[in-house]
Amino acid sequence: MVVEMIKGKERPMIFLTAPPEIKQTACLRFRVPRNLPYRDAPPYKSSIYYWWWAFLKRDQNYADTCASRGRGQSAKLYKDFGNVFKSDFLTWWRCHQGLFAEQSAAEDHKIPCDTESRIWYQIDPKRPFNQIHEEIRALHLQAHAIMPKKRASPSSTAQYPVYANVSAHTLHRVLAIWDLRSVNPEASAYELGVLAGYKANLIPTSVFGETRTRRALDAQLHNKRVRVSIANKANRYLRTAAQYIKNVGRGEFPKAQNR
Template sequence: MESQANYSRSGSQEQLTFQCAPPKMHPDQLVRSAPTPPYKGAPGYKCSVYYYWWRYLKFSTDYRKTCKHDGHGTCARLYKDFGNLYQTSFSEWWQQRWHLFVEPPAATIVDNNTAFDDQADILIIKLDRSRGPEAIKRSLEALHLQIHYPERCNTQPRSAADYPVFARPILMTLHRQLQVYKLKTRFAHVPDAQIADWAGVVVNNKLDGMTERQLVKAGIPTDRLHAKIRRAKNRVVQRDYRMACSLIANAAKGVFPKSDTR
Protein backbone atom coordinates (compact mmCIF):
# COMPACT_ATOMS: atom_id res chain seq x y z
CA MET A 1 0.00 0.00 0.00
CA GLU A 2 1.09 3.58 -0.67
CA SER A 3 0.73 6.12 2.15
CA GLN A 4 -0.02 9.75 1.42
CA ALA A 5 -0.64 12.58 3.90
CA ASN A 6 -1.68 15.46 1.68
CA TYR A 7 -5.45 15.01 1.55
CA SER A 8 -8.18 15.51 4.11
CA ARG A 9 -11.91 16.09 3.90
CA SER A 10 -11.71 18.38 6.93
CA GLY A 11 -8.74 20.34 5.64
CA SER A 12 -6.38 18.93 8.26
CA GLN A 13 -3.46 16.75 7.30
CA GLU A 14 -4.00 13.08 8.01
CA GLN A 15 -2.29 9.86 7.01
CA LEU A 16 -4.16 8.22 4.14
CA THR A 17 -3.39 5.05 2.28
CA PHE A 18 -3.86 4.24 -1.39
CA GLN A 19 -3.45 0.86 -3.01
CA CYS A 20 -1.10 2.40 -5.59
CA ALA A 21 0.89 5.63 -5.69
CA PRO A 22 -1.42 8.64 -5.98
CA PRO A 23 -0.67 11.36 -8.53
CA LYS A 24 1.91 13.93 -7.49
CA MET A 25 -0.03 17.16 -7.82
CA HIS A 26 2.50 19.47 -6.13
CA PRO A 27 6.32 19.58 -6.27
CA ASP A 28 6.63 19.24 -2.48
CA GLN A 29 4.15 16.36 -2.25
CA LEU A 30 5.72 13.24 -0.80
CA VAL A 31 5.01 10.03 -2.73
CA ARG A 32 6.74 6.94 -1.46
CA SER A 33 7.49 4.04 -3.78
CA ALA A 34 6.88 6.12 -6.88
CA PRO A 35 6.25 3.91 -9.93
CA THR A 36 8.28 3.90 -13.13
CA PRO A 37 7.03 6.89 -15.17
CA PRO A 38 4.86 6.12 -18.22
CA TYR A 39 7.43 7.87 -20.39
CA LYS A 40 10.58 9.92 -19.94
CA GLY A 41 9.86 13.35 -18.49
CA ALA A 42 6.23 12.56 -17.57
CA PRO A 43 4.81 15.06 -15.05
CA GLY A 44 4.10 13.74 -11.57
CA TYR A 45 0.33 13.72 -11.94
CA LYS A 46 0.64 11.25 -14.83
CA CYS A 47 2.82 8.87 -12.79
CA SER A 48 -0.19 7.17 -11.25
CA VAL A 49 -2.67 4.51 -12.28
CA TYR A 50 -5.45 6.83 -11.11
CA TYR A 51 -4.61 9.30 -13.88
CA TYR A 52 -4.88 6.57 -16.51
CA TRP A 53 -8.11 5.34 -14.96
CA TRP A 54 -9.54 8.83 -15.56
CA ARG A 55 -7.96 9.01 -19.02
CA TYR A 56 -9.22 5.65 -20.28
CA LEU A 57 -12.72 6.26 -18.97
CA LYS A 58 -12.92 9.47 -21.00
CA PHE A 59 -12.72 7.35 -24.18
CA SER A 60 -15.80 5.29 -23.26
CA THR A 61 -18.65 6.02 -25.64
CA ASP A 62 -21.20 4.79 -23.08
CA TYR A 63 -19.79 7.03 -20.37
CA ARG A 64 -19.69 10.02 -22.70
CA LYS A 65 -23.37 9.48 -23.57
CA THR A 66 -24.25 9.21 -19.89
CA CYS A 67 -22.46 12.49 -19.15
CA LYS A 68 -24.17 14.13 -22.11
CA HIS A 69 -27.54 13.14 -20.64
CA ASP A 70 -26.69 14.47 -17.16
CA GLY A 71 -26.06 11.08 -15.59
CA HIS A 72 -28.82 9.11 -17.29
CA GLY A 73 -27.68 6.11 -19.26
CA THR A 74 -25.85 2.80 -19.06
CA CYS A 75 -23.16 4.28 -16.79
CA ALA A 76 -25.53 6.11 -14.44
CA ARG A 77 -24.27 4.32 -11.34
CA LEU A 78 -20.63 5.10 -12.08
CA TYR A 79 -21.53 8.68 -12.96
CA LYS A 80 -22.78 9.27 -9.41
CA ASP A 81 -19.24 8.70 -8.14
CA PHE A 82 -17.01 9.81 -11.00
CA GLY A 83 -19.07 12.71 -12.28
CA ASN A 84 -18.69 14.46 -15.63
CA LEU A 85 -15.06 13.95 -16.65
CA TYR A 86 -15.43 16.15 -19.69
CA GLN A 87 -16.12 19.35 -17.77
CA THR A 88 -13.08 19.30 -15.52
CA SER A 89 -9.33 18.82 -15.63
CA PHE A 90 -7.71 15.81 -14.01
CA SER A 91 -6.37 18.01 -11.21
CA GLU A 92 -9.84 19.30 -10.37
CA TRP A 93 -11.39 15.84 -10.71
CA TRP A 94 -8.77 14.27 -8.40
CA GLN A 95 -9.21 16.92 -5.73
CA GLN A 96 -12.92 16.09 -5.67
CA ARG A 97 -12.74 12.29 -6.09
CA TRP A 98 -9.55 11.02 -4.39
CA HIS A 99 -11.63 9.59 -1.54
CA LEU A 100 -13.01 6.95 -3.92
CA PHE A 101 -9.59 5.26 -3.95
CA VAL A 102 -8.54 5.65 -0.31
CA GLU A 103 -8.14 2.53 1.81
CA PRO A 104 -10.40 3.05 4.85
CA PRO A 105 -8.82 1.52 7.96
CA ALA A 106 -10.86 -0.96 9.97
CA ALA A 107 -8.65 -0.39 13.01
CA THR A 108 -6.71 2.75 13.90
CA ILE A 109 -4.75 4.08 16.83
CA VAL A 110 -6.63 7.04 18.32
CA ASP A 111 -4.62 7.72 21.48
CA ASN A 112 -1.16 6.76 22.67
CA ASN A 113 -0.99 8.79 25.87
CA THR A 114 -3.14 6.65 28.15
CA ALA A 115 -1.46 4.28 30.62
CA PHE A 116 -2.68 2.05 33.40
CA ASP A 117 0.40 2.78 35.46
CA ASP A 118 3.77 4.44 35.11
CA GLN A 119 5.32 1.42 33.35
CA ALA A 120 2.42 0.56 31.03
CA ASP A 121 2.62 1.45 27.35
CA ILE A 122 -1.01 1.53 26.20
CA LEU A 123 -2.49 2.21 22.78
CA ILE A 124 -6.21 2.79 22.27
CA ILE A 125 -7.49 1.21 19.05
CA LYS A 126 -10.65 2.36 17.24
CA LEU A 127 -12.56 -0.33 15.32
CA ASP A 128 -15.15 0.13 12.60
CA ARG A 129 -17.33 -2.95 13.15
CA SER A 130 -19.36 -2.23 10.01
CA ARG A 131 -16.33 -3.26 7.95
CA GLY A 132 -16.78 -6.87 9.05
CA PRO A 133 -14.56 -9.37 10.90
CA GLU A 134 -12.14 -10.08 8.04
CA ALA A 135 -11.32 -6.42 7.42
CA ILE A 136 -10.87 -5.80 11.16
CA LYS A 137 -8.62 -8.84 11.47
CA ARG A 138 -6.44 -7.68 8.59
CA SER A 139 -6.14 -4.17 10.02
CA LEU A 140 -5.25 -5.45 13.49
CA GLU A 141 -2.62 -7.72 12.00
CA ALA A 142 -1.23 -4.77 10.05
CA LEU A 143 -1.15 -2.64 13.21
CA HIS A 144 0.63 -5.45 15.06
CA LEU A 145 3.34 -5.49 12.39
CA GLN A 146 3.50 -1.70 12.28
CA ILE A 147 4.01 -1.45 16.05
CA HIS A 148 6.27 -4.42 16.74
CA TYR A 149 7.89 -5.32 13.41
CA PRO A 150 7.98 -2.16 11.23
CA GLU A 151 10.66 -3.69 9.01
CA ARG A 152 8.16 -6.32 7.88
CA CYS A 153 5.44 -3.88 6.83
CA ASN A 154 5.72 -4.55 3.12
CA THR A 155 2.80 -6.94 2.70
CA GLN A 156 -0.03 -6.11 0.30
CA PRO A 157 -3.42 -6.56 2.02
CA ARG A 158 -6.63 -6.78 0.04
CA SER A 159 -7.99 -3.42 -1.00
CA ALA A 160 -11.06 -2.03 0.77
CA ALA A 161 -11.34 1.15 -1.32
CA ASP A 162 -14.63 2.00 -3.01
CA TYR A 163 -12.79 1.49 -6.31
CA PRO A 164 -9.78 -0.79 -5.87
CA VAL A 165 -7.11 -1.10 -8.52
CA PHE A 166 -7.88 -4.39 -10.27
CA ALA A 167 -4.35 -5.49 -11.22
CA ARG A 168 -0.77 -4.35 -10.84
CA PRO A 169 -0.44 -1.47 -13.28
CA ILE A 170 2.52 -0.91 -15.59
CA LEU A 171 2.23 2.73 -16.55
CA MET A 172 4.48 2.47 -19.61
CA THR A 173 2.21 -0.22 -21.05
CA LEU A 174 -0.99 1.68 -20.24
CA HIS A 175 0.45 4.78 -21.90
CA ARG A 176 1.54 2.92 -25.04
CA GLN A 177 -1.78 1.12 -25.41
CA LEU A 178 -3.67 4.37 -25.07
CA GLN A 179 -1.43 6.01 -27.68
CA VAL A 180 -2.06 3.13 -30.08
CA TYR A 181 -5.82 3.36 -29.49
CA LYS A 182 -5.89 7.09 -30.14
CA LEU A 183 -3.81 6.79 -33.31
CA LYS A 184 -5.77 3.85 -34.76
CA THR A 185 -9.05 5.60 -34.01
CA ARG A 186 -7.93 8.82 -35.67
CA PHE A 187 -6.02 7.27 -38.59
CA ALA A 188 -8.04 4.17 -39.36
CA HIS A 189 -6.53 3.66 -42.81
CA VAL A 190 -2.87 4.03 -41.82
CA PRO A 191 -0.89 0.73 -41.76
CA ASP A 192 -0.32 -0.72 -38.32
CA ALA A 193 3.45 -0.62 -38.77
CA GLN A 194 3.24 3.15 -39.23
CA ILE A 195 1.03 3.44 -36.15
CA ALA A 196 3.70 1.50 -34.26
CA ASP A 197 6.37 3.99 -35.31
CA TRP A 198 4.23 6.94 -34.26
CA ALA A 199 3.48 5.32 -30.90
CA GLY A 200 7.12 4.51 -30.25
CA VAL A 201 6.65 0.75 -30.32
CA VAL A 202 9.99 -1.09 -30.12
CA VAL A 203 10.37 -4.61 -31.52
CA ASN A 204 13.23 -7.00 -32.11
CA ASN A 205 15.30 -5.60 -34.99
CA LYS A 206 17.51 -8.61 -35.60
CA LEU A 207 17.37 -11.51 -38.04
CA ASP A 208 19.20 -14.64 -36.94
CA GLY A 209 20.96 -12.51 -34.34
CA MET A 210 22.17 -9.96 -36.89
CA THR A 211 21.19 -6.28 -37.14
CA GLU A 212 20.44 -4.60 -40.47
CA ARG A 213 23.89 -3.06 -40.53
CA GLN A 214 25.53 -6.45 -39.98
CA LEU A 215 23.38 -8.00 -42.71
CA VAL A 216 24.37 -5.32 -45.20
CA LYS A 217 28.01 -5.66 -44.25
CA ALA A 218 27.79 -9.42 -44.78
CA GLY A 219 26.08 -8.98 -48.14
CA ILE A 220 22.83 -10.57 -46.96
CA PRO A 221 19.53 -9.11 -48.27
CA THR A 222 17.52 -7.24 -45.64
CA ASP A 223 14.07 -8.01 -47.07
CA ARG A 224 13.39 -10.79 -44.57
CA LEU A 225 14.43 -8.57 -41.67
CA HIS A 226 12.15 -5.74 -42.82
CA ALA A 227 9.23 -8.16 -43.23
CA LYS A 228 9.87 -9.63 -39.78
CA ILE A 229 9.95 -6.18 -38.15
CA ARG A 230 6.76 -5.16 -39.97
CA ARG A 231 4.91 -8.29 -38.80
CA ALA A 232 6.10 -7.77 -35.24
CA LYS A 233 4.91 -4.15 -35.24
CA ASN A 234 1.55 -5.20 -36.67
CA ARG A 235 1.10 -7.79 -33.90
CA VAL A 236 1.96 -5.32 -31.13
CA VAL A 237 -0.40 -2.64 -32.47
CA GLN A 238 -3.27 -5.06 -32.99
CA ARG A 239 -2.82 -6.52 -29.49
CA ASP A 240 -2.48 -3.08 -27.85
CA TYR A 241 -5.60 -1.85 -29.62
CA ARG A 242 -7.65 -4.86 -28.48
CA MET A 243 -6.44 -4.46 -24.92
CA ALA A 244 -7.10 -0.72 -24.91
CA CYS A 245 -10.67 -1.32 -26.08
CA SER A 246 -11.15 -3.84 -23.28
CA LEU A 247 -9.58 -1.51 -20.69
CA ILE A 248 -11.94 1.28 -21.75
CA ALA A 249 -14.98 -1.02 -21.61
CA ASN A 250 -14.11 -2.22 -18.11
CA ALA A 251 -13.30 1.30 -16.91
CA ALA A 252 -16.90 2.17 -17.78
CA LYS A 253 -17.92 -0.62 -15.39
CA GLY A 254 -15.82 0.82 -12.57
CA VAL A 255 -12.96 -1.68 -12.94
CA PHE A 256 -9.40 -0.73 -13.92
CA PRO A 257 -6.97 -1.82 -15.22
CA LYS A 258 -8.70 -4.94 -16.47
CA SER A 259 -8.42 -6.39 -19.94
CA ASP A 260 -10.47 -9.39 -21.05
CA THR A 261 -8.32 -10.07 -24.08
CA ARG A 262 -4.74 -10.68 -25.09
Protein backbone atom coordinates in the same frame (compact mmCIF):
# COMPACT_ATOMS: atom_id res chain seq x y z
CA MET B 1 -1.10 14.70 4.22
CA VAL B 2 -4.46 14.08 2.57
CA VAL B 3 -7.27 13.66 5.07
CA GLU B 4 -10.97 12.86 4.95
CA MET B 5 -13.73 13.55 7.43
CA ILE B 6 -15.19 10.45 9.09
CA LYS B 7 -17.83 11.01 11.76
CA GLY B 8 -16.63 14.56 12.21
CA LYS B 9 -12.97 13.56 12.62
CA GLU B 10 -10.05 14.02 10.25
CA ARG B 11 -8.34 10.78 9.26
CA PRO B 12 -5.51 10.30 6.76
CA MET B 13 -6.35 8.97 3.31
CA ILE B 14 -4.28 5.93 2.43
CA PHE B 15 -3.63 4.62 -1.08
CA LEU B 16 -2.08 1.27 -1.96
CA THR B 17 -0.81 2.74 -5.23
CA ALA B 18 1.01 6.06 -5.47
CA PRO B 19 -1.47 8.92 -5.91
CA PRO B 20 -0.83 11.79 -8.35
CA GLU B 21 0.19 14.27 -5.66
CA ILE B 22 2.76 12.20 -3.84
CA LYS B 23 3.97 15.08 -1.66
CA GLN B 24 0.71 14.92 0.26
CA THR B 25 1.28 11.31 1.31
CA ALA B 26 3.86 9.47 3.35
CA CYS B 27 6.63 9.63 0.74
CA LEU B 28 8.57 6.75 2.27
CA ARG B 29 5.93 4.34 0.95
CA PHE B 30 6.47 5.32 -2.68
CA ARG B 31 9.48 5.71 -4.94
CA VAL B 32 10.82 9.23 -5.38
CA PRO B 33 11.67 10.41 -8.00
CA ARG B 34 8.92 8.70 -9.94
CA ASN B 35 9.22 6.70 -13.15
CA LEU B 36 7.67 8.90 -15.82
CA PRO B 37 5.61 7.28 -18.61
CA TYR B 38 7.55 9.30 -21.19
CA ARG B 39 10.25 11.95 -21.19
CA ASP B 40 9.27 15.25 -19.54
CA ALA B 41 5.81 13.96 -18.62
CA PRO B 42 4.08 15.74 -15.71
CA PRO B 43 4.76 13.73 -12.52
CA TYR B 44 1.07 13.09 -11.89
CA LYS B 45 0.97 10.95 -15.05
CA SER B 46 3.09 8.40 -13.22
CA SER B 47 0.02 7.54 -11.13
CA ILE B 48 -2.29 4.79 -12.29
CA TYR B 49 -5.22 6.97 -11.18
CA TYR B 50 -4.45 9.44 -13.96
CA TRP B 51 -4.71 6.65 -16.51
CA TRP B 52 -7.97 5.46 -14.94
CA TRP B 53 -9.38 8.92 -15.64
CA ALA B 54 -7.85 9.05 -19.14
CA PHE B 55 -9.18 5.65 -20.23
CA LEU B 56 -12.61 6.43 -18.80
CA LYS B 57 -12.77 9.44 -21.13
CA ARG B 58 -12.41 7.05 -24.09
CA ASP B 59 -15.45 4.97 -23.13
CA GLN B 60 -18.20 6.06 -25.50
CA ASN B 61 -21.04 5.04 -23.20
CA TYR B 62 -19.55 7.12 -20.41
CA ALA B 63 -18.94 10.06 -22.74
CA ASP B 64 -22.58 9.93 -23.84
CA THR B 65 -23.71 9.83 -20.21
CA CYS B 66 -21.57 12.87 -19.39
CA ALA B 67 -23.03 14.71 -22.38
CA SER B 68 -26.52 13.85 -21.08
CA ARG B 69 -25.67 15.13 -17.58
CA GLY B 70 -25.72 11.73 -15.95
CA ARG B 71 -28.46 10.05 -17.95
CA GLY B 72 -27.50 6.99 -19.95
CA GLN B 73 -25.96 3.52 -19.75
CA SER B 74 -23.24 4.67 -17.35
CA ALA B 75 -25.53 6.59 -15.00
CA LYS B 76 -24.57 4.48 -11.97
CA LEU B 77 -20.84 5.01 -12.49
CA TYR B 78 -21.44 8.68 -13.24
CA LYS B 79 -22.82 9.19 -9.73
CA ASP B 80 -19.36 8.38 -8.37
CA PHE B 81 -16.99 9.67 -11.05
CA GLY B 82 -18.94 12.65 -12.32
CA ASN B 83 -18.19 14.46 -15.57
CA VAL B 84 -14.57 13.63 -16.40
CA PHE B 85 -14.68 16.07 -19.33
CA LYS B 86 -15.58 19.08 -17.21
CA SER B 87 -12.13 19.85 -15.80
CA ASP B 88 -8.48 18.88 -15.93
CA PHE B 89 -7.32 15.74 -14.17
CA LEU B 90 -5.93 17.25 -10.97
CA THR B 91 -9.08 19.28 -10.38
CA TRP B 92 -11.16 16.14 -10.87
CA TRP B 93 -8.83 14.11 -8.64
CA ARG B 94 -9.06 16.46 -5.67
CA CYS B 95 -12.83 15.99 -5.66
CA HIS B 96 -12.88 12.23 -6.30
CA GLN B 97 -9.75 10.78 -4.70
CA GLY B 98 -11.84 9.26 -1.92
CA LEU B 99 -13.09 6.68 -4.44
CA PHE B 100 -9.65 5.06 -4.44
CA ALA B 101 -8.61 5.53 -0.81
CA GLU B 102 -8.54 2.63 1.60
CA GLN B 103 -11.37 2.57 4.09
CA SER B 104 -10.27 3.37 7.61
CA ALA B 105 -10.00 0.35 9.90
CA ALA B 106 -10.02 2.53 12.99
CA GLU B 107 -13.54 2.47 14.37
CA ASP B 108 -13.94 3.78 17.88
CA HIS B 109 -15.05 1.13 20.39
CA LYS B 110 -16.38 -1.21 17.73
CA ILE B 111 -15.34 -4.85 18.03
CA PRO B 112 -15.44 -6.85 14.77
CA CYS B 113 -18.34 -9.30 14.58
CA ASP B 114 -16.26 -12.03 12.95
CA THR B 115 -14.10 -12.70 16.00
CA GLU B 116 -13.12 -16.20 14.85
CA SER B 117 -11.06 -14.91 11.94
CA ARG B 118 -9.93 -11.56 13.36
CA ILE B 119 -7.75 -10.31 16.17
CA TRP B 120 -8.72 -7.14 17.99
CA TYR B 121 -5.66 -5.06 18.83
CA GLN B 122 -6.00 -1.70 20.52
CA ILE B 123 -3.23 0.78 19.72
CA ASP B 124 -1.93 3.16 22.33
CA PRO B 125 -0.64 6.14 20.30
CA LYS B 126 1.70 7.10 23.15
CA ARG B 127 3.78 3.94 22.79
CA PRO B 128 6.81 3.75 20.45
CA PHE B 129 5.93 2.84 16.88
CA ASN B 130 8.54 0.09 16.57
CA GLN B 131 7.13 -1.63 19.66
CA ILE B 132 3.59 -1.54 18.25
CA HIS B 133 4.89 -2.81 14.92
CA GLU B 134 6.66 -5.78 16.51
CA GLU B 135 3.60 -6.75 18.55
CA ILE B 136 1.33 -6.65 15.51
CA ARG B 137 3.84 -8.71 13.53
CA ALA B 138 3.98 -11.33 16.28
CA LEU B 139 0.19 -11.49 16.48
CA HIS B 140 -0.05 -11.86 12.72
CA LEU B 141 2.41 -14.77 12.67
CA GLN B 142 0.64 -16.41 15.59
CA ALA B 143 -2.73 -16.04 13.88
CA HIS B 144 -1.46 -17.81 10.78
CA ALA B 145 -0.36 -20.72 12.95
CA ILE B 146 -3.55 -21.19 15.01
CA MET B 147 -6.40 -19.98 12.80
CA PRO B 148 -8.10 -22.19 10.20
CA LYS B 149 -7.04 -21.59 6.63
CA LYS B 150 -9.46 -19.42 4.68
CA ARG B 151 -9.40 -17.84 1.28
CA ALA B 152 -7.58 -14.54 1.44
CA SER B 153 -9.83 -11.52 1.42
CA PRO B 154 -9.19 -8.73 -1.11
CA SER B 155 -6.11 -6.74 -0.19
CA SER B 156 -7.78 -3.42 -0.92
CA THR B 157 -10.77 -1.94 0.89
CA ALA B 158 -11.17 0.97 -1.53
CA GLN B 159 -14.51 1.54 -3.20
CA TYR B 160 -12.72 1.23 -6.54
CA PRO B 161 -9.55 -0.84 -6.04
CA VAL B 162 -6.84 -1.01 -8.69
CA TYR B 163 -7.39 -4.26 -10.57
CA ALA B 164 -3.79 -4.97 -11.59
CA ASN B 165 -0.34 -3.46 -11.35
CA VAL B 166 0.49 -2.01 -14.77
CA SER B 167 3.24 0.54 -15.32
CA ALA B 168 2.40 4.07 -16.43
CA HIS B 169 4.78 3.58 -19.35
CA THR B 170 2.72 0.65 -20.65
CA LEU B 171 -0.59 2.43 -20.09
CA HIS B 172 0.72 5.43 -22.00
CA ARG B 173 1.74 3.28 -24.97
CA VAL B 174 -1.56 1.40 -24.98
CA LEU B 175 -3.60 4.59 -24.93
CA ALA B 176 -1.38 6.27 -27.53
CA ILE B 177 -1.95 3.51 -30.08
CA TRP B 178 -5.71 3.64 -29.39
CA ASP B 179 -5.80 7.38 -29.99
CA LEU B 180 -3.79 6.98 -33.19
CA ARG B 181 -6.32 4.42 -34.43
CA SER B 182 -9.12 6.90 -33.73
CA VAL B 183 -7.38 9.58 -35.79
CA ASN B 184 -6.17 7.21 -38.53
CA PRO B 185 -8.91 4.58 -38.94
CA GLU B 186 -7.63 3.45 -42.35
CA ALA B 187 -4.01 2.95 -41.29
CA SER B 188 -2.61 -0.57 -41.05
CA ALA B 189 -1.34 -1.94 -37.75
CA TYR B 190 2.22 -1.55 -39.01
CA GLU B 191 1.61 2.08 -39.98
CA LEU B 192 0.10 2.78 -36.56
CA GLY B 193 3.16 1.27 -34.93
CA VAL B 194 5.46 3.52 -36.94
CA LEU B 195 3.32 6.56 -36.06
CA ALA B 196 3.56 5.54 -32.41
CA GLY B 197 7.34 5.56 -32.65
CA TYR B 198 8.07 1.83 -32.74
CA LYS B 199 11.51 1.54 -34.24
CA ALA B 200 11.55 -0.19 -37.61
CA ASN B 201 15.07 -1.39 -38.33
CA LEU B 202 14.50 -1.95 -42.02
CA ILE B 203 17.35 -2.84 -44.34
CA PRO B 204 17.48 -0.48 -47.34
CA THR B 205 16.74 -2.08 -50.68
CA SER B 206 19.41 -2.18 -53.34
CA VAL B 207 19.92 1.02 -55.31
CA PHE B 208 20.29 -1.14 -58.40
CA GLY B 209 16.86 -2.72 -58.00
CA GLU B 210 18.14 -6.22 -57.28
CA THR B 211 15.44 -8.56 -55.99
CA ARG B 212 16.75 -12.10 -56.45
CA THR B 213 20.28 -11.96 -55.09
CA ARG B 214 21.03 -13.57 -51.73
CA ARG B 215 21.52 -10.17 -50.13
CA ALA B 216 18.25 -8.83 -51.55
CA LEU B 217 16.29 -11.90 -50.45
CA ASP B 218 17.74 -11.72 -46.93
CA ALA B 219 16.81 -8.04 -46.74
CA GLN B 220 13.25 -8.77 -47.87
CA LEU B 221 12.85 -11.52 -45.28
CA HIS B 222 14.27 -9.32 -42.52
CA ASN B 223 12.01 -6.40 -43.42
CA LYS B 224 8.97 -8.67 -43.49
CA ARG B 225 9.75 -9.93 -39.99
CA VAL B 226 10.18 -6.35 -38.75
CA ARG B 227 6.84 -5.26 -40.21
CA VAL B 228 5.04 -8.29 -38.77
CA SER B 229 6.60 -7.72 -35.34
CA ILE B 230 5.53 -4.07 -35.25
CA ALA B 231 2.04 -4.91 -36.52
CA ASN B 232 1.64 -7.63 -33.89
CA LYS B 233 2.71 -5.25 -31.14
CA ALA B 234 0.29 -2.57 -32.31
CA ASN B 235 -2.56 -5.08 -32.55
CA ARG B 236 -1.79 -6.41 -29.07
CA TYR B 237 -1.94 -2.90 -27.62
CA LEU B 238 -5.18 -2.21 -29.49
CA ARG B 239 -6.79 -5.34 -28.05
CA THR B 240 -5.57 -4.43 -24.58
CA ALA B 241 -6.84 -0.86 -24.92
CA ALA B 242 -10.27 -2.08 -26.00
CA GLN B 243 -10.51 -4.27 -22.89
CA TYR B 244 -9.24 -1.53 -20.58
CA ILE B 245 -11.86 0.87 -21.95
CA LYS B 246 -14.66 -1.68 -21.78
CA ASN B 247 -13.88 -2.60 -18.17
CA VAL B 248 -13.14 0.90 -16.91
CA GLY B 249 -16.72 1.68 -17.91
CA ARG B 250 -17.69 -1.02 -15.42
CA GLY B 251 -15.56 0.40 -12.63
CA GLU B 252 -12.56 -1.94 -13.06
CA PHE B 253 -9.12 -0.78 -14.17
CA PRO B 254 -6.71 -1.79 -15.57
CA LYS B 255 -8.41 -5.06 -16.51
CA ALA B 256 -7.49 -6.99 -19.66
CA GLN B 257 -7.74 -10.76 -19.53
CA ASN B 258 -7.09 -11.67 -23.16
CA ARG B 259 -4.25 -10.06 -25.07
